[in-house]
Amino acid sequence: xxxxxxxxxxxxxxxxxxxxxxxxxxxxxxxxxxxxxxxxxxxxxxxxxxxxxxxxxxxxxxxxxxxxxxxxxxxxxxxxxxxxxxxxxxxxxxxxxxxxxxxxxxxxxxxxxxxxxxxxxxxxxxxxxxxxxxxxxxxxxxxxxxxxxxxxxxxxxxxxxxxxxxxxxxxxxxxxxxxxxxxxxxxxxxxxxxxxxxxxxxxxxxxxxxxxxxxxxx
Numbered sequence: 001x002x003x004x005x006x007x008x009x010x011x012x013x014x015x016x017x018x019x020x021x022x023x024x025x026x027x028x029x030x031x032x033x034x035x036x037x038x039x040x041x042x043x044x045x046x047x048x049x050x051x052x053x054x055x056x057x058x059x060x061x062x063x064x065x066x067x068x069x070x071x072x073x074x075x076x077x078x079x080x081x082x083x084x085x086x087x088x089x090x091x092x093x094x095x096x097x098x099x100x101x102x103x104x105x106x107x108x109x110x111x112x113x114x115x116x117x118x119x120x121x122x123x124x125x126x127x128x129x130x131x132x133x134x135x136x137x138x139x140x141x142x143x144x145x146x147x148x149x150x151x152x153x154x155x156x157x158x159x160x161x162x163x164x165x166x167x168x169x170x171x172x173x174x175x176x177x178x179x180x181x182x183x184x185x186x187x188x189x190x191x192x193x194x195x196x197x198x199x200x201x202x203x204x205x206x207x208x209x210x211x212x213x214x215x216x217x218x
Contacts (some may be wrong), residue, residue, distance in 0.1 A: 013098075020090050023081045031075045036061045041201045046185045076213035083217070084153060088146055092162070092216045095139050096169025097208035103134025106175065123178075132170040139166025169212045176211030 008136040020031040039061045081090040107130025108123065118125040143162035151158050194201070 016094060016104055020077075020081065020094070023087065024129070025077055026083055028075075031078055032062065035075065037201070042183075045183065045189060050071030074167065076217045077209070079191070080213065080217045085147070089140065089147065091217060092165060093209060093213045095142060095166060096135060096212035097173045099135040099138045099166070099200065100131040100170035100173040101208065103138075104128060105172075106111075106130065107134065109194070129172055131174060132167050135170035136163050136167035139163060139169070165216070167193045169215055172215050173208035176208045179211075180207035 015030070019027045035060060039057050040054075041051055043051075043054045043057060048054050077093060079089065080086055080093060083089060104123070104127040108127025111130075112126045114125040114126030116125050116128055139160060140163040142161045146158060146162075154161060
């Protein structure tokens, strides 16, 4: 199981890295694929994925991305990537989501003792705190790699800004994870799908990003 999860994680990370570095139409297309796949999984939870409502939802999700060069708001990952220095800031979305998951998991595995929530039986208070602190430090370390001129965008110390951003992203990421777990628990399912070996579906893997992306953008 661990090997399967590790291989899937490496492939996902490589795909995400290519999309974020490339930006532009490729990132737009990748975002559309994730959005439509996630829409399918959410609808499938309540057996709506093969209904007329499901078809309308797929068309609406696809149409949203097709119309982006016209007048529709763009996805937050794409918006962040297109900001000044967006090729740097977009990585905060990954740091806030994946970094939080990693540090929370490691801390919980090593010193986790106090159960956190029935929505996610494996989560511990120690793991949640470790996720916040670890992500904050990771974002702080990342801030030292940012190019000169970023400070002038905000008028504040960018190292302190990213430290705070990392901590808040972790909190929001964990809320997103619990929200996705609540939906699965209410419908009595373990994963949204089996699309990603060892991880479940798109919503199982990208639920945190849905919350951290808007936060990083704003």
